[in-house]
Amino acid sequence: MHEVIICEKPKSSEKIAGALFPDAMKKKHGKVSYWEHVEGDKRVTIVSAVGHLYSLRPRQSNEEHFFDLEWAPIYEIDKKKGYVKDYLNVIRKFAAGADRYIHACDYDIEGTLIGFNALKYGCGEEALRKTSRMKFSTLTREEIKRAYQNPIEVDYGQVDSGAARHILDFIFGVNISRSLMKSVKAATNRFIKLSAGRVQTPTLAILVEREKEIRDFKPVPYWIIRAELGEGIIAESKRGKIFKRELVDSILEKCQGSDAEVKDVRVRDTIRKPPVPFDLGTLQSEAYRVFGFSPKKTQTIAQNLYTEGYTSYPRTSSQKLPESIGYEKILKNLAKNPRFGVHIERLRGPLKPHEGKKEDDAHPAIHPTGLLPSELSKDEKKVYDLIVHRFISVFGEDAILQTMKVELEIGEEEFSFSRKRVSKAGWMESYPYTKMEDEEFPEISGGDSLAVRSVSADERETKPPARYNEASLIRELERRGLGTKSTRADIIAKLYDRKYIEGKKIRVSPLGENIIDTLTRYCEKITSEELTRQFERELEDIMRGKISKDRVIDEAITEVRSILSDIEENLRDIGKELYRAYQDSRVVGECPACGGKLVIKYSPRNRSTFVGCSSYPDCRTVYSLPKGASVLKSLCEKCGLPMISYGRPRQRACLDPKCGKKKSEVEEVVGKCPECGSDLIKRSGRYGEFVGCKGFPKCRFTCSVDEVPEG
DNA sequence: GCAAGGTC
Structure with missing residues (x-):
């Protein structure tokens, strides 16, 4: 008899294997671990997914709109998900063809769907008929054992509900995004990456609303x-x-x-x-306040610290620290580092954490494991120290x-x-x-x-309401129930990436405003929380069997079709407006040569951005930008061009590298050195101007100003 | 290319 237990993520497979079969053999296939346990004629294999292994894609990619979708391995769809292939291969190789399956993913909608898809597409459809379900809310030994001994049936309401969520998001998001891009293409024959979605668009709308409040504000x-x-x-x-x-x-x-x-x-x-333990949102807020880290950066670092085993699972919304994590042991281990030891010494027993209100069934609040890191980058150390100090202070005495x-x-x-x-x-x-x-x-x-x-x-x-920053926006999204703890940081990063928003104190660009204006006209629902609320109602009904998944999807398709045809009727006008807003969003200042607009441009040949005059080719003013530079709103006091910030640590300078410099410091590139290929620079010496190689003193090529070699 | 949701 071969039994397979399938888990949601590597960490939980390790815990589940350890709780049920402490003697199980840990095996490796490539980088991926799985467990084998033999007991008489019963053989148990424990394998793991890594979140979603399958993702949606259109069945026919040449259709105009995408309504007919299929599940495919996520690594085929997203090139960055290559690591998923190894996990899926372990499932295909060691889990297919078993006599019995146990679905042991997180007990929520996404978790149920992750396990269902892994079984259906990774092990074959017949596996579903042999599957039972473990239901647990924390990964403690006792609860895992109890769940294993009392298996239940897979909840197909949850499966359908989860699948419907994916499909609805795709049908609304991808199709409307494509129609926006199509409108620009139709009007200007140019491509700009645009997007809309159930979460990102209401998020942008919140920012636009604040932008308008600020604009309309009359100070008193x-x-x-x-x-x-x-x-x-x-x-x-x-x-x-x-x-x-x-x-x-x-x-x-x-x-x-x-x-x-x-x-x-x-x-x-x-x-x-004392403060309360960190859930992901409060950690992101605090790291932003203390270090100025973006929520996405904090999340990545917390994920690394977790993977290395230094801190606990970061994607939690819990502010609770159950006793079962073992306060004493963690503190004892942390105290080996004297920096923490001095604080831990002061704690007086009995240890009782000051907990917050928020709970999470699956994970406790973020805390150090007690394993002391050997090598951390500067930024990782900052976040790690923050987590440790927070953890210790939670047990401290009132101030x-x-x-x-x-x-x-x-x-x-x-x-x-x-x-x-x-x-x-x-x-x-x-x-x-x-x-x-x-x-x-x-x-x-x-x-x-x-x-x-x-x-x-x-x-x-009187002052207008403050602009949001990334941390306060995450809190606002949480308050409104938009997105999830794991996705909020990414959603905001996406808005920056699309150039809908800019700045640390978030401003909305003309493009961002136009996206909201356009969608308010053609699909108001997607600009508000209403769509999320509707999804919640429908998914709940699917889960309870009150309505079929297919009916909900059919209704969504009808609705999106009608939105798309409305957009289609005004395609060129919409595209023209969007493109104009896009151009306005890139304006950074006034051209000193012709008085036209300086805009941020992209050179595909050099794969770099630069600033140039919008009247090109009539005006050929250009300024190169250092790699990773951003153009600021503030203007140079000397010449009125915008300032830029660049490098690490960030430095500020005028867009014009020649600005404020003496003539002799200005490097004017006049050609390429025939000897070493470096730039040739105009220099002034004792006997007047001459041209020399930038590679001086390594390369000593010189020539007179009117002898500069061609090319 | 486009969403949002899991996760290394």
């Missing part, structure tokens, strides 16, 4: 009345923002010549609880923040100021990433009279 002036009392004390009027100038004047007059009488001094202790609040009266006008200091550091000592307030408390008590140096009105303006 207001005043804050401040009194300077000496010794660095500045008190503010308790009225807060005052919008009437006359009121400001009358208050200032009232305060004239009076001392400040201290009405009340209150010192209070407030407790600051105490002391607040002093002083109420004053100056000529019957009420003022106040406050001071803060941490009086007991507690966990804050182990978490060097938060600010510890340490303000002086002045010696003041009720009834005192203080001299007033000056009372003045500070004029300010």
